[in-house]
Amino acid sequence: MRPSLAIRARRALVRLLPWTAALLLPGCATSWRGPRTADEAALARPPLGERTVLDHRLDRQRAGAPAGTSGVAALATGEDALYARLAMIELAGRSIDVQTYIWDLDHSGRLILGRLLAAADRGVRVRVLLDDTATFRNERMFAAVDRHPNLQVRLFNPFRTRPGDTWVERTIEFAADFRRLNRRMHNKQWIFDGGWTIVGGRNVADHYFLLAEDLNFRDLDLLAAGPVAADSSAAFDRYWNSRWAVPIGDLAHARDRRLARARRALERFEASQERIPYASRPTPETAGAAFDRIVPELYWAPVELLVDEPGKVGESESTTSVIAERLRGETALLGEELLVEVAYLALPEATTDELARLVERGVRVRMLTNSLATNDVVAAHSGYVSTRRRLLEAGVELHELRPGGHDTGRFLHPSRRSRASLHSKVLVFDRRHLFVGSLNLDPRSVVLNTEIGLFVDAPPVAAEVARRLERGYDPAYSWKVELQTQQVRTSGGPIERQRVVWTGDPERPLRTREPRASTWRRLLAWLLARLPLESQI
Template sequence: MTPARAFCDACADDHRRPPMKKRVKRIIGWGLFTLLVMAVSSIFVADHLLPPATGRPSHALPLSDSDTALDRELAPLLARHEGQTGAIMLPDGIDAYAARAISARQAGRSLDLQYYIWHDDLTGRMLANEAWMAAERGVRVRILLDDMGIGKMDATLLAMDSHPNIELRVYNPFRNRTGLMRLLEMVQRAWGVNHRMHNKAWIADGRVAVVGGRNVGVEYFSAAEEFNFHDLDMVLFGPAVADASKIFDDFWNSEAAIPIEALNRKPQSTIRAVLAQIQEEAKSEEARRFLDRMDTSPSVRGYFSQSLTPIWSEGVRILSDPPIKWRGDERENWLVEHLVGDIAQAERAALLISPYFVPGVDGTERLVGLSQRGVHVAVVTNSLAANDVVAVHGGYVRYRKTLLEGGVRLFETRSQSDVKAGSSLFGSSGASLHTKAVLIDGRRGFVGSFNLDPRSANLNTEMGVLFDDPELGAALFKEYRHLTAPGLSYWVYLNDDGDVRWVDRDTDPPEALKVEPDSTRMQRVVANVVRWLPVESQL
């Protein structure tokens, strides 16, 4: 072939081959089209892509007056308060851990544990060991965890599940446990995996229930070195505990609860190693120091000396969203409807505590309307520096000025760590405030998992304690006063020019701050960008 012919053939090949830019555009175009098809299809087939629920149905075990230590301790007490539920507020992290650990040690029949997050850290493994030791005594243990909140804990969960008296199920899980296939499944099931189980409940023998805002992890139990949440649970015993057991059974037997053994397998050597690690850490010096703090807690000492004074009330109930909330059936039974209804009936005061607060247009109008009717409306939420989810703060900022103009009082909690918690766009690990509560007219209230934001209202399942009792109202008001104290929060107001200002009441004299306190420039930029993005429904 002559050089001239070879040159002409090469030119012809170049002419037939699409230019590089066109090839790249085609690849990107087909990739985006594929992702779009997968995302759209998830809306219609998400339920069919959920792994099948293969677990056998089971239910709460019948109560007895004397079979277990908790039966013998509580049956006579409940007989003296017939029809009433005993309740104790747990704002302290050490006390909250103690309520779970002690009830597990006293249990002789069953433990039913339901959580959004269970960290594989010191307190997570210590409480796992408490559940294991209960199972060793013959206690039936059922553990239901949300798949988004357990990280890479499959080995630990399978180790727990290996005990004949422990069964562990995962809510709305991924078929693919790791890697690229899990990411592709997240896209394919985008509509379905966006719905999570945010419930938190610890139920022992059907006698004691711990319900509230805390997940399981060191930051929830005042055991973290750098950062701990302000949070709130209630420990209950009496008729309302049956509500918690019924809720647990509904979730446990739903099509969204999948046995962990159906999702993953691990060799016996790995399971034995994990169990050995859990049991060894439970005896470690670090665990001993934490347990010593628990033993010296006034509340723990009060329990063992039988000097605790619970509040007895007939006005206590536990409510939850339905297990398959995303289908939108019977919305009148959703928790948000009960809370919105209670808030709307406020006559004197509506005090709201929510770490993530995105009221939306309707919520803002309702709160402003209450204020203009003469109701004292106040909200405690995280400041930008204390909020680990910058996107949520951006959603809140959209309504902040309107709320202030309408007479709603706002308090933003300070960052409680010298070391900045890891802020992220949508993550959740380091906010100062984690308490989720509502107090209406000093006596009607809520303590639970529900944030006052669109995600809690429409996407996640939520759970909590509703009460109508002046003593419980006074206990919750005490926590509200604690959170709004000068050392814990800034008071937010509008100056004469209509600009947002933050009052640092912990200085002498108090100082008015012009920018979001303790925040970085990058945090402020991201929050302002998110403020204008169409992502509010996901916050």
């Protein structure tokens, strides 16, 4: 008979007591790290005679480009984002580096991992750096593929508890070592042959690629090539070689490291799955044509990589990030317009005051974020509620995504049962400069997590992304949020108050409650908004 939950909890507590006590003693809560490993670096571009397919494509694309510029293109739909990754995996001939916060082993996650294993088989060096938040269920597969001599997996800021332990043990560890484990690596970047990089908001899961049955994200990545890709490689190396990145083989149980079994499982899955049509997805034979279709041309312009250092997770007193400071400085220089599309929005009063001053001097500020109905993290919405009213009072034009506000692709389409959610992190400055990355506009991204993004000085690309953001303001995609003045009778006579309303719904032109959200969601958001969670959202 399986032991009761109470017995299992007591056993877990007994196993964890020795190091839990040490962590809780004053002055003893230090970060745990694995054995120090030898530093590794991105593989340099070889002489002309040994160039890869991607090297030659890069040389052709940048012929005649101004010195010091990088090529850039937007990956707007989930389909393009998935197929660009698959095509570049097939075209890579030297190295592939992947850094991400979440990697689910669903349809897209297993397909991508299987293609990375195939790339390792043909001699490509593959390095995968995962934050350890979401690996608990999937660690065995990653530990198995790590046995391949050309494929390495490391976990960033790892837990001590591993698969085989219980969720109770992991929860106790998180509480005992909260100051360290609450800080996560939220970066998302892919680097191919050291010359191409994809940076943006997408993790690896069906939700990001229009494949999920229940919820699909509206998101954005940038594909870039040239000097900024070298910067991206250098940033990856700093994380990979940091004391926070631990080889998964030093953590996983020996029984989990069975490469042959993992290979068979991935091959069987790829042969049988139908969610990603074989006829449309990039294969070794069609990767070049697929890549040309997705990215026919790059625009060459100054592109800057903005990235937190890995040691940010160990800073107990950090209050901001290099990315946030750069974006704040750019905002102060605005002359006409700021467009923002961000999943989680919880701004301090000082920032909303800055936005109010922008509006006062004639700068138009428009923002799109999640509604309560579309937010995948209700706690994040609870932190947004107070920001929402202050933004409206500041004169910001605010929109919230509708559950039906989906993007779609040529071959991949969201399920009819799926609801849309926003996951983008995009800012467009005067339709000239553009930021795309992993940074949400909330305290967690600014203070606690490490983040990454690209800052682009390319008016044509900024204008293209601005048009995409403007489509999100259409009533078919979002509600407009406004303040409405109403008279309220009181014992002292009628007074005027302002309430938040949602407009633009063809079915109900004016809504006075969070639209399309269940009673349970409203209640949960109301309760969470009254807890002291501002710094954690």
